[in-house]
Amino acid sequence: MTSPDKSKxxxxxxxxxxxxxxxxxxxLQDRRVVEERMRHDRPFAAIVSRWETNxxxxxxxxxAAAPNRETFxxxxxxxxxxxxxxxxxxxxxxxxxxxxxxxxxxxxxxxVSAVIFASGxxxxxxxxxPLVASLSGQNSTIxxxxxxxxxxxxxxxxxxxxxxxxxxSLELWLVPGSGMTRSLGVFQPGESGELVIPxxxxxxxxxxxxxxxxxxxxGGSPTGQATGPVIASGPLHRP
Amino acid sequence: MQGDDIADLIGRVALGDRRAFVALYNQxxxxxxxICLRIxxxxxxxxxxxxxxxxxIWQRARSxxxxxxxxxxxxxxxxxxxxxxxxxxRKPVADELDTVYDLADAGPDPEMQTVTKDEGRRIDTCxxxxxxxxxxxxxxxxxxxxxxxxxxxQFGVPLNTMRTWLRRSLLKLxxxxxx
Numbered sequence: 350m351t352s353p354d355k356s357k358x359x360x361x362x363x364x365x366x367x368x369x370x371x372x373x374x375x376x377l378q379d380r381r382v383v384e385e386r387m388r389h390d391r392p393f394a395a396i397v398s399r400w401e402t403n404x405x406x407x408x409x410x411x412x413a414a415a416p417n418r419e420t421f422x423x424x425x426x427x428x429x430x431x432x433x434x435x436x437x438x439x440x441x442x443x444x445x446x447x448x449x450x451x452x453x454x455x456x457x458x459x460x461v462s463a464v465i466f467a468s469g470x471x472x473x474x475x476x477x478x479p480l481v482a483s484l485s486g487q488n489s490t491i492x493x494x495x496x497x498x499x500x501x502x503x504x505x506x507x508x509x510x511x512x513x514x515x516x517x518s519l520e521l522w523l524v525p526g527s528g529m530t531r532s533l534g535v536f537q538p539g540e541s542g543e544l545v546i547p548x549x550x551x552x553x554x555x556x557x558x559x560x561x562x563x564x565x566x567x568g569g570s571p572t573g574q575a576t577g578p579v580i581a582s583g584p585l586h587r588p
Numbered sequence: 589m590q591g592d593d594i595a596d597l598i599g600r601v602a603l604g605d606r607r608a609f610v611a612l613y614n615q616x617x618x619x620x621x622x623i624c625l626r627i628x629x630x631x632x633x634x635x636x637x638x639x640x641x642x643x644x645i646w647q648r649a650r651s652x653x654x655x656x657x658x659x660x661x662x663x664x665x666x667x668x669x670x671x672x673x674x675x676x677x678r679k680p681v682a683d684e685l686d687t688v689y690d691l692a693d694a695g696p697d698p699e700m701q702t703v704t705k706d707e708g709r710r711i712d713t714c715x716x717x718x719x720x721x722x723x724x725x726x727x728x729x730x731x732x733x734x735x736x737x738x739x740x741x742q743f744g745v746p747l748n749t750m751r752t753w754l755r756r757s758l759l760k761l762x763x764x765x766x767x
Contacts, residue, residue: 361759364758364759364762365755365758365759368755368758368762369684369754369755369758371730372726372729372730372754372758373627373668373672373729373733373734374681374684374729374734374735374736374739375676375681375685376676376680376681376682376683376684377673377677377680378683379683379684379685380672380673380676382685401661401665402658402661403711403765404711404730405658405660405661405664405665406710406711406712407711407727407730407731408619408623408664410626410727411619411622411623411626411664411731412622413618413621413622414618414621414622414625415618415621416617416621416635416638417631417635420621420635420639421610421617421642423639424613424638424639424642424643425606427639427643428643428646429606522603524603524604524650528604529604530603530604530605559602559650561602561603561650563599563603574603574605575600575603575605578596578599579599579600579602582599582602582603582650583650
């Protein structure tokens, strides 16, 4: 336990450092140091976030200024490649971070299997740990925990705190590392929270993809893309 | 910018909706470009920064839904951070983290609570409690992205004096906001 004086000093120093970061007076290197600390020190990140909120009314000082006409085309070109067309499947796969991550993972599995085989230890007959995602949303009354079993393709959603029932449906979406968002199905209220992922989509449910839930008209989105607000989203990762 | 509309668009962008991305750019681009331009003071650099800002928005939209705070403040923070990074890379300033923080007589201890919440007072009210030139320095640092040295030059005070001005002002603001 630190003495009250030291604790007070550290606390004041953190407030000042976070404030200096948000004001923007720090050097580039110091900004990186602060950002690194924000990644590991949640209370400190909260102090920075509070300063950002507190000082955001200063943003009224910035009048609107029209960007160059070409700027948005350049942004799209940098993000999506040339032109407006979605990449063809083979290009999409080739450029897909998910694909390469899956491939790396497959290599690791092969390597681990090889080690286990060589050591003569026979592992328990169990599948790989399920992928899980904790889905939460801003001001959301619903939090969901998703877990996905790779082998069976069973995806389970557990509502952590459900809001009031409405004449709406919750629809689950898969946002791959690159490529189109795909519907994974509509949750039936009161059931086990399980969705079986269509076989052709299973390869895309992988580390690096994001799951999101949107509020849709009863029965699901009429368009095949999300039409209602996204109430929660979160990246898939291995726990 | 209507906060809820913008938040909704960011949510759609998180799902990879490119039409929502266009709409978001059309609604917020002029404001964010203004931020880049005001800090970088160079149209070419501001244009480059704006591209990176929207690339970052596309990539980080998913993290917004779990972040707290207003959508326009979130977007502005991305634009300010990107612009200040570019500015500091172009014109390096001295590292500060090694210097001793002279915070004596800084006033009462801020409360331990750090949860983001609606503050009891608005920042404008608390800015009025600062001495006038210090309030101007705080705001100018934020809006223009000025360094301590540039602020010291503009106000005609030694560098260390400017550091003390801003650091004590930050603590006074914090104390006022929590009062």
